[in-house]
Amino acid sequence: MEGYEGYYTSDYNYTSYYEQDEDEYMPCSNVGLRDFGEVFLPTIYSLVFILGVIGNGLVVCVLVKHRHQTNLTDMCLINLAVSDLVFVFTLPFYAHYSLVGEWPFGDFLCRFASGSHTTGFLSSIFFMVVMTLDRYVVIMHAHKVARYRTFRAGIALTVFVWTLSLCFSLPAIFFTKVKNDSTEVTCSYEPENKAWRLYDIILKNVFGLGIPLLVMMVCYSRIIPILLNMRSAKKHRVVKLIISIVIAFFVFWAPYNISILLQFLNLLTDCNSLQRLKLSIIVTETIAYSHCCLNPIIYAFVGQKFRRRVLLMLRKWGSGFLHSTRDFSDSSYRKGSVMSRSSDVTSNFIM
Numbered sequence: 401m402e403g404y405e406g407y408y409t410s411d412y413n414y415t416s417y418y419e420q421d422e423d424e425y426m427p428c429s430n431v432g433l434r435d436f437g438e439v440f441l442p443t444i445y446s447l448v449f450i451l452g453v454i455g456n457g458l459v460v461c462v463l464v465k466h467r468h469q470t471n472l473t474d475m476c477l478i479n480l481a482v483s484d485l486v487f488v489f490t491l492p493f494y495a496h497y498s499l500v501g502e503w504p505f506g507d508f509l510c511r512f513a514s515g516s517h518t519t520g521f522l523s524s525i526f527f528m529v530v531m532t533l534d535r536y537v538v539i540m541h542a543h544k545v546a547r548y549r550t551f552r553a554g555i556a557l558t559v560f561v562w563t564l565s566l567c568f569s570l571p572a573i574f575f576t577k578v579k580n581d582s583t584e585v586t587c588s589y590e591p592e593n594k595a596w597r598l599y600d601i602i603l604k605n606v607f608g609l610g611i612p613l614l615v616m617m618v619c620y621s622r623i624i625p626i627l628l629n630m631r632s633a634k635k636h637r638v639v640k641l642i643i644s645i646v647i648a649f650f651v652f653w654a655p656y657n658i659s660i661l662l663q664f665l666n667l668l669t670d671c672n673s674l675q676r677l678k679l680s681i682i683v684t685e686t687i688a689y690s691h692c693c694l695n696p697i698i699y700a701f702v703g704q705k706f707r708r709r710v711l712l713m714l715r716k717w718g719s720g721f722l723h724s725t726r727d728f729s730d731s732s733y734r735k736g737s738v739m740s741r742s743s744d745v746t747s748n749f750i751m
Contacts, residue, residue, distance in 0.1 A: 445495035452488035455696035456481040475554040484692035487520030503587035510587035515573035523565035536619040656688040
């Protein structure tokens with residue numbers, strides 16, 4: 401979360417959204433901003449939590465049910481869904497915190513929630529990068545890498561990504577703590593020096609946006625011409641999916657990263673500009689967090705095979721209203737069962 405301390409932090413002190421820096425002496429009323437945040441943040445966080453749990457929970461249930469058919473792509477998808485679940489499970493804590501303005505859950509949960517929040521965020525980004533690179537090597541070097549895309553390789557890659565994400569999140573765990581003062585109890589990120597605040601900026605802007613976006617653009621710019629030259633009825637759908645993935649990632653995350661970078665640089669001095677920046681951080685933060693609700697749609701539910709699995713599972717659970725889709729889903733699945741090199745390649749995007 402953002403603190404209005406002149407720097408970006410992994411801080412979850414929501415009261416700092418509205419407070420003035422110690423170095424600021426100009427009168428600047430933040431009553432309206434506080435009232436807005438106390439309503440807007442809990443509402444959006446709750447909505448993201450509900451949608452994120454439903455969407456990513458379905459992905460996990462379907463892939464676990466069909467674990468005997470798991471390939472590297474499925475392993476990336478289930479880990480992406482688990483990452484988003486780890487992330488969204490912290491939101492109820494922060495929804496409550498933003499509503500009441502105090503942290504009532506103790507020091508352990510303060511550190512645990514901060515670490516889980518950062519680990520879930522980073523692992524989700526990293527698994528999206530892994531999926532991009534996997535699609536790239538499969539399409540560009542299909543015959544060379546086939547023997548390396550094994551279950552054991554997938555396990556090793558999964559362990560590596562989660563370990564890397566946890567290591568990057570350690571400062572959030574170590575430096576986040578509960579503070580008691582005369583008026584309130586806060587859960588905030590309190591690094592030893594400004595170097596750790598710079599670390600947060602680099603982590604979020606470079607590893608959380610810059611490098612992933614660069615990898616997507618480079619890989620997909622090489623993949624799209626190959627797909628367009630293939631004889632596949634799905635190729636245009638795949639290209640649209642690729643473009644949607646890149647645009648969605650940029651649109652959801654770039655405004656937030658730009659806002660926290662401006663806050664870190666501390667270029668704004670007048671009251672109105674500072675208020676607008678704080679408002680933009682509140683709004684763009686919730687937009688960025690809602691990307692975890694979009695991941696199941698753009699990575700899983702667009703696939704015919706995955707949709708069919710979901711429908712079959714929901715029917716088994718007694719969802720009678722889905723019976724009318726039986727004929728359509730079965731026929732569409734049969735149409736997509738003709739195997740060729742082109743369909744094998746495009747199936748890496750449309751499951």
